[in-house]
Amino acid sequence: MLRSCIGGGTLRSLCVRRLTRSALSSTKAQFSSAPTRYLQPPASADRVPLRKQLKEEAKALRSHKRQRKETEEASREEWELTVGVEIHAQLDTETKLFSRAATSISDIPNSNVALFDLAFPGSQPAFQIATLLPALRAAIALNCEIQRVSRFDRKHYFYQDQPAGYQITQYYEPFARNGYVDLFDYDGIAPEDGERIRIDIKQLQLEQDTAKSQEYRGSRQLLDFNRVSHPLVEIITMPQIHTPATAAACVRKLQAILLSCGAVTTGMEMGGLRADVNVSVRRRGEAPGQYQYDGISGLGQRTEIKNLSSFKAVEDAIIAEKNRQIEVLESGGVVEGETRGWTIGSTETRRLRGKEGSVDYRYMPDPDIPPLVIGEDLLSSLRASIPTAPDTVLTLLVGSEFNLPIEDAKPLIELDNGARLEYYHDVVDILRTLQVDQDDKTRAGLTRVASNWVLHELGALLAKADQAWDAETVPARSLAHLIDHLQRKLITGPTAKLVLTTIFDGDQRPVPQLLEEENLLLRPLSREEYLALAESVIALNPQMVEQIRSKKQLGKLGWFVGQMMRNGEKGRVEALKAEEVLRELILR
Numbered sequence: 001m002l003r004s005c006i007g008g009g010t011l012r013s014l015c016v017r018r019l020t021r022s023a024l025s026s027t028k029a030q031f032s033s034a035p036t037r038y039l040q041p042p043a044s045a046d047r048v049p050l051r052k053q054l055k056e057e058a059k060a061l062r063s064h065k066r067q068r069k070e071t072e073e074a075s076r077e078e079w080e081l082t083v084g085v086e087i088h089a090q091l092d093t094e095t096k097l098f099s100r101a102a103t104s105i106s107d108i109p110n111s112n113v114a115l116f117d118l119a120f121p122g123s124q125p126a127f128q129i130a131t132l133l134p135a136l137r138a139a140i141a142l143n144c145e146i147q148r149v150s151r152f153d154r155k156h157y158f159y160q161d162q163p164a165g166y167q168i169t170q171y172y173e174p175f176a177r178n179g180y181v182d183l184f185d186y187d188g189i190a191p192e193d194g195e196r197i198r199i200d201i202k203q204l205q206l207e208q209d210t211a212k213s214q215e216y217r218g219s220r221q222l223l224d225f226n227r228v229s230h231p232l233v234e235i236i237t238m239p240q241i242h243t244p245a246t247a248a249a250c251v252r253k254l255q256a257i258l259l260s261c262g263a264v265t266t267g268m269e270m271g272g273l274r275a276d277v278n279v280s281v282r283r284r285g286e287a288p289g290q291y292q293y294d295g296i297s298g299l300g301q302r303t304e305i306k307n308l309s310s311f312k313a314v315e316d317a318i319i320a321e322k323n324r325q326i327e328v329l330e331s332g333g334v335v336e337g338e339t340r341g342w343t344i345g346s347t348e349t350r351r352l353r354g355k356e357g358s359v360d361y362r363y364m365p366d367p368d369i370p371p372l373v374i375g376e377d378l379l380s381s382l383r384a385s386i387p388t389a390p391d392t393v394l395t396l397l398v399g400s401e402f403n404l405p406i407e408d409a410k411p412l413i414e415l416d417n418g419a420r421l422e423y424y425h426d427v428v429d430i431l432r433t434l435q436v437d438q439d440d441k442t443r444a445g446l447t448r449v450a451s452n453w454v455l456h457e458l459g460a461l462l463a464k465a466d467q468a469w470d471a472e473t474v475p476a477r478s479l480a481h482l483i484d485h486l487q488r489k490l491i492t493g494p495t496a497k498l499v500l501t502t503i504f505d506g507d508q509r510p511v512p513q514l515l516e517e518e519n520l521l522l523r524p525l526s527r528e529e530y531l532a533l534a535e536s537v538i539a540l541n542p543q544m545v546e547q548i549r550s551k552k553q554l555g556k557l558g559w560f561v562g563q564m565m566r567n568g569e570k571g572r573v574e575a576l577k578a579e580e581v582l583r584e585l586i587l588r
């Protein structure tokens, strides 16, 4: 740890030493682990030299991508793709939907299971009212009309992960209808969808999750009933999406909204959210297709790809399924309504089963569960407490108060479930107080400087250490003090980065104390010292000076600045002042 090396010498020299040593050992490691084919001559004449092989592979990949793009464009002109998405998200609740068993997923398998969850004969459902709160927050955040009365239904199918032989869901009378989600260009929608597209949401329904199956030694299945009856919200979009990229953007946005309104705590990466995509194609020139869905007619036959667990899988599976359907239709075949699966890294969807018509599920109202009646007072208190929507936060961050580029505003909102944004606000607040004596222009620029440090400098350290976000690793106060010192030119940029690394590695001293004790505060060079330094680098490079003077190659001044920083005492030469003196000496 860096902290332990501080005692024996100056922080700067020790860090350089530490870096050199670790750089050397990593170089060594690279060499020792390099495949032997680098070091040995080719064993036989037909072995292609590696560089050539890599070049050919890169060329093949480029041509494959080009071909895929061309096929995509050609097929887009001829075929219309339609996609509707169903999202299943695990609600942030302490209990299951109809029992008081805990929802914790980290406990040992089959430890959180009530009799009703296992469908023991005679056990009865006891609806847990608290599970409704995150569901309602989701419905409000998705602009839905909340139904004052809704009911639960049984959807029958037989599978090992469903002990009752039916799933309790809301088929006939869901608790929320007619919502929408707006997707913007910055959400990553396809260019042909323009700056904004609105996707209507047909309904939100409460339902039970299934048990988790796990394959065991190939032929057996292990079942963990901890997940069974975990409260889920199913969100169903209308078939209004026409590109794979927009479908992926839609799932990403729905996840962001659910996280930000506190309906869920985990996203796709942790298995807390799964997506099913429904895909159909239709030849543009031909008569409308014979299928319809909730008032939208003229559609092609849909297939459904179940259980997608990443945004990339959503996009890739839709591309593959669209291409498969086009191929079937172009060769005179018929697309069958079926459920299909997708394996990550694959290029094709695979048939799982023919799609049962809704009749086969034998939907029926659950006779054991009374209707859900939602009061206006509950709704208005939830509406008042719902956090600001991500789009509104984004507008604020790119607006005049924060003036951030969209490329910074988006990750600030999305990273670490909002914790990064909270930290950023803390840094800005403290920084504004520290810089209260500065002029308006400097103070206005603080928001951008802070986002650069929070996202890029701190982000790079986290990435390098492969470490998860923790606001205490570098306390907001420390980062604000560091930026304050830098803004006041009390330290140089490289020193600020070095100190950030030191704190990141565990040094807990307050920044002013650390800078003082390690002698890192900038002791500005005098004018005479700048002049002497500039003269020495000028004297060593007369030709360059001549080029700058005669050909007006002012860009070369930067090279001289670099020389001055290298030759001068580390951390004491300021680039702007160096350039000022150089201009004076060379261009006068």
Ligand SMILES: Nc1ncnc2c1ncn2[C@@H]1O[C@H](COP(=O)(O)OP(=O)(O)OP(=O)(O)O)[C@@H](O)[C@H]1O
Pocket: 082, 083, 084, 085, 086, 236, 237, 238, 239, 240, 276, 278, 279, 280, 291, 292, 293, 299, 300, 301, 302, 304
């Ligand atoms: N022809 C079509 N092409 C593309 N998408 C479609 C088409 N018809 C319906 N969809 C989409 O399919 C989805 C249907 O979801 P819904 O939950 O209503 O039925 P389901 O898939 O039979 O139900 P579940 O999978 O929950 O048993 C919606 O997202 C809808 O937009």
Ligand SMILES: [Mg+2]
Pocket: 086, 234, 236
């Ligand atoms: Mg559905």
Ligand SMILES: [Mg+2]
Pocket: 086, 276, 304
């Ligand atoms: Mg479905």
